[in-house]
């Protein structure tokens with residue numbers, strides 16, 4: 001899987017050199033390439049923004065550097081088709097270009113599962129008040145374009161969102177996580193929040209571990225854990241439950 005990231009803060013993504021994703025990159029499972037948008041500027045000040053047409057506060061990112069950078073990435077990728085992960089992908093052979101945006105659809109575990117099947121994703125990290133709309137419209141001529149939001153709060157740019165998205169789908173790419181079993185029983189994977197976890201010691205600061213977890217009775221443990229998931233989801237995120245369980 002190939003991932004290209006366009007940003008004015010390339011150093012931001014040094015975080016992708018560590019932990020699981022760092023190993024996935026070293027193992028060649030995920031090929032991450034970071035591109036500095038300013039490398040596509042032509043003026044002495046390497047300008048990437050300008051005032052908004054129609055007025056308004058802040059600055060908007062100019063289309064030219066974006067168009068040039070995205071074209072170069074897509075042209076390069078066209079010559080080196082990336083290998084899709086196992087499993088059925090979108091069926092649309094065009095590359096996927098994702099722009100984090102406060103105006104995007106919310107990124108969920110379902111989005112992460114879908115992205116993990118893509119052979120190639122380009123992420124465009126905006127800053128300032130956003131990117132000239134024509135960049136999205138022009139890119140959509142040759143790629144699938146998605147505007148995606150992390151959630152209903154305001155960030156200063158797309159870099160944090162892209163880091164979170166790459167971690168979320170990266171761990172689902174076959175070969176990245178050592179034990180794929182650990183991906184099955186986790187929050188949102190089955191639509192429920194996860195059950196509480198415990199480990200040694202059996203007694204800590206006067207607090208014990210639920211007896212059922214010490215029973216060795218796997219069916220009872222599974223039933224207890226599922227009930228805990230439903231109880232926690234009902235308390236914290238009732239909207240995730242089917243109406244009959246709320």
Ligand SMILES: N#Cc1c(-c2ccc3ccn(Cc4ccc(CN5CCCCC5)cc4)c3c2)n[nH]c1N
Pocket residue numbers: 100101102125126127128129130131148149150151152153154155156157158161
């Ligand atoms: N993913 C994600 C995000 C982002 C996100 C993602 C990408 C960029 C690029 C730039 N910014 C900053 C910014 C902040 C506020 C506004 C709102 N408008 C401003 C102009 C007048 C109208 C309203 C726009 C752009 C970004 C923020 N925020 N929250 C998420 N979950």
